[in-house]
Amino acid sequence: MASIFTKIINGEIPCYKIAEDERFFSFLDIRPMAKGHTLVVPKQEIDYIYDLDDQTLADMHVFAKKIARALETVVPCTRIGIAVIGLEVPHAHIHLIPMNRLSDMNFAKKAVEVSAEEMGEIAEGVRGCWGREGYFAPP
Numbered sequence: 001m002a003s004i005f006t007k008i009i010n011g012e013i014p015c016y017k018i019a020e021d022e023r024f025f026s027f028l029d030i031r032p033m034a035k036g037h038t039l040v041v042p043k044q045e046i047d048y049i050y051d052l053d054d055q056t057l058a059d060m061h062v063f064a065k066k067i068a069r070a071l072e073t074v075v076p077c078t079r080i081g082i083a084v085i086g087l088e089v090p091h092a093h094i095h096l097i098p099m100n101r102l103s104d105m106n107f108a109k110k111a112v113e114v115s116a117e118e119m120g121e122i123a124e125g126v127r128g129c130w131g132r133e134g135y136f137a138p139p
Contacts, residue, residue, distance in 0.1 A: 002045065003045055003089055003090055003091035004089055004091075005025075005039075005041045005045070005089055005091040005093065006045045006091060008025070008027060009025045009041070009043055015027040015028070015030075016028035016030075016119045016120060016122070016123040017123065017127075018038055018067055018070075018123055018126050018127060019063075019066075019067060019070075019126075019127065019130065020043075021063065022043075023042060023043055023044070023056070023059065023060075023063075024040060024041065024042055024043065024059075024060055024063045025040075025041050025042075025043055026038055026039060026040045026041070026063070026064075026067050026096075027039055027123075028119050028122060028123055029095070030119075031111040032097075032111055032112055032114055033095075033097050033104060033105065033106070033107065033109070033111065033112065034075075034077070034097050034098050034099060034104045034112060035075055035098065035112065035114050035118065035122065036071050036074065036075035036077070036096075036097075036098040036122050036126075037095065037096070037097045037098070038067055038071060038095075038096040038097075038126075039093050039094070039095060039096075040060065040063060040064040040067055040093060040094040040096060041091060041092065041093040041094075042056060042060055042092055044056070045091050046091070046092050047086075047090040047091065047092065048086060048092060049084050049086055049092040049093070049094075051092070052092055060092075060094065061094070064082065064094050064096060067096055067126070068080040068082070068096050069129075070126045070129035070130075071096060071098055071126055072098075073125075073126075073129055074122060074125035074126050074128075074129070075098040075122060076098075077098035077099055077100055078099060078100045078101075079098075079099060080096050080097065080098055080099070081095075081096070081097045081098075081099045081104065081105045082094060082095065082096060082097075083095040083097065083105060083107070085107060
C-alpha cells in the first residue's frame with residue numbers, strides 16, 4: 001500500500017507543494033512545528049532514510065539545502081533546523097523547520113496553527129525564489 005507521501009507525490013492528496021525534480025518532492029507539513037515547516041521526500045518510496053543509496057541520500061540533502069535557503073528568505077527565522085525522525089510515516093523524509101529557539105524543534109509539543117491562506121502564501125513565496133541567483137528552477 002502506498003504511503004501518504006506517495007499519494008501526495010502522485011497528486012491523490014492535495015498539498016502545499018514547494019518544489020520537485022525528477023527524484024525529490026517537497027511540501028509544507030500540515031501539522032507544523034513552526035510556520036514554514038517543510039518536508040523533503042524522495043519520490044522513490046523507501047521507509048528508512050539510511051536504506052537510501054549513498055548518492056540519493058547525498059542528493060536529497062543538497063535538494064533540502066536549496067529548499068532551506070528559500071525558506072530563510074520567506075519565513076523570518078534565525079536558521080532552518082533539520083530533523084530526521086522516520087517513525088510517523090513509512091517513507092524516508094527530512095523535516096526543515098524555521099527556528100528561532102531550540103524549542104521550535106520539539107516534536108512533542110502541539111503543532112502551531114497556520115491558516116490555509118498563510119500556508120498558501122508561504123508555499124508561493126518559497127516557489128517565487130526559484131530562478132533567482134542561488135536557487136534552482138523547477139522542472
